[in-house]
Amino acid sequence: MNHHILTNAHIITSSDDFTGSVVIENGLITDIVRGKTYAEGDNLQGMWLAPGCIDIHSDYLEREIHPRPGADFPIPMAFHFMDQRAAACGLTTVLSAVSFSDNDGLNRSFSQAIGQSREIDELRKGALVRHFVHARLNPNTDTVLDYLDQMKSIESLKLVVYNDAIPGQRQFTFEDLVVKRMKVWNTNDAETRQRLHQQIDELSRINHRDAIQAAFEGVCPLGSHDDTTVAHVEEARHFGATLSEMPTTLIAARKAKELGMLVCMGAPNYVRGGSHCGNLSCVSAMQEDLVDMICSDYHFPTMLTAVLMMMHDGMSPSQAINLVSLNPAKAIGLDKIVGSIDVGKEADLIAFYSKGTYADVKKVWVRGVAKFQVAAQEVTNSMGVNVALS
Structure with a gap:
């Protein structure tokens, strides 16, 4: 089973935004946890996590x-x-x-x-x-x-x-x-x-x-x-x-x-x-x-x-x-599959910071698989704190 957790993220759902974690199994979102971070998860260091x-x-x-x-x-x-x-x-x-x-x-x-x-x-x-x-x-x-x-x-x-x-x-x-x-x-x-x-x-x-x-x-x-x-x-x-x-x-x-x-x-x-x-x-x-x-x-x-x-x-x-x-x-009739962070949907997700007036995309997942990732570096998160990405 392909199981992983995206944690310590500022999650944007279709109706709310909050700090929390998203659990992914075999490409599907299986849980969205408000206010909780996991030590074993992929720590997103406060980045926006959005569809x-x-x-x-x-x-x-x-x-x-x-x-x-x-x-x-x-x-x-x-x-x-x-x-x-x-x-x-x-x-x-x-x-x-x-x-x-x-x-x-x-x-x-x-x-x-x-x-x-x-x-x-x-x-x-x-x-x-x-x-x-x-x-x-x-x-x-x-x-x-x-x-x-x-x-x-x-x-x-x-x-x-x-x-x-x-x-x-x-x-x-x-x-x-x-x-x-x-x-x-x-x-x-x-x-x-x-x-x-x-x-x-x-x-x-x-x-x-x-x-x-x-x-x-x-x-x-x-x-x-x-x-x-x-x-x-x-x-x-x-x-x-x-x-x-x-x-x-x-x-x-x-x-x-x-x-x-x-x-x-x-x-x-x-x-x-x-x-x-x-x-x-x-x-x-x-x-x-x-x-x-x-x-x-x-x-x-x-x-x-x-x-x-x-x-x-x-x-x-x-x-x-x-x-x-x-x-x-x-x-286009894809909303049952993707388009929002909801349990049961495929994990097409992006993690990014705001960098002035534009978005600085750090990670991208399609069907729960990482497809794009910026190499580890010092960046400034949305709260103005320097963090290391891995």
Whole structure:
């Protein structure tokens, strides 16, 4: 029997925080003891002990594959270093966003996306943390109909999100796209506008959300990306979406909550105090209690940094950590297994100190097995006391 105890930790459960110990047997949490330390346990010296972060939308793998335009690296190499970085940042579950689209060559093609997902299926078996595929699926192309069955056979598929391809309707305005496309297409202003209007007209006639819903309902949750208008949210909900991912406006976020959908915002948005694209601020959405969870989007370290910033601003540790653990676990149907420190759940846990405004992760366990550990050194714990880690 694999039995060990994590002791003298500041434990964060889904509803409370306290000093105590967690007992783990064969990868499962079997006891949570308030106020007691054990001589034979792994002494965490007052570190925060929390459930590992569950990141339902990460673009980080793509950044490892394509760190610069025209500079590509093999997926196994990219996945390896992404996996290590995830663990070091306190993430124990990562959903890598893979774009399934044939939108003018600007995104990964359907066949390439299938291939990348198949590689993730295999690579995740030897990874430090849990990995799944988050499919950003273009409903505005007939090509999608040819790949739905193949997508359903991706064993790591955990979330499918409608990723609308009609130009100028969501994250980037029409005027934003005119500037961007002029550079990409090497066309003048008039030619660019004409071409964009033609795309809008053609793509608006194609909408396969009904087929996507029929394919994936009961297989994995459905969501919608970059909802901007009330109509966007209503359409997404009509076609089975239960998640509004990174809504770009308050009216869209409000409508999503009104319709009973979950809302996910980006942790970098919260940490930076606003969207880098000038869209809805996560802080503003949270002020209206519109946010159910946050994801790393494009920057792993911001998940725990956001948690610490929220705690500093008066949010309880439980409420803050739930935004990166229990709530996203519920969104993708993993909450019976992971997402909180509860008896009977698998021990996906992280131990960390606050180091100024960010988290200093020292140890990570997945299914009760240590996957990341900083070598013994002198550190300053949350009470300002120097301690030695082993």
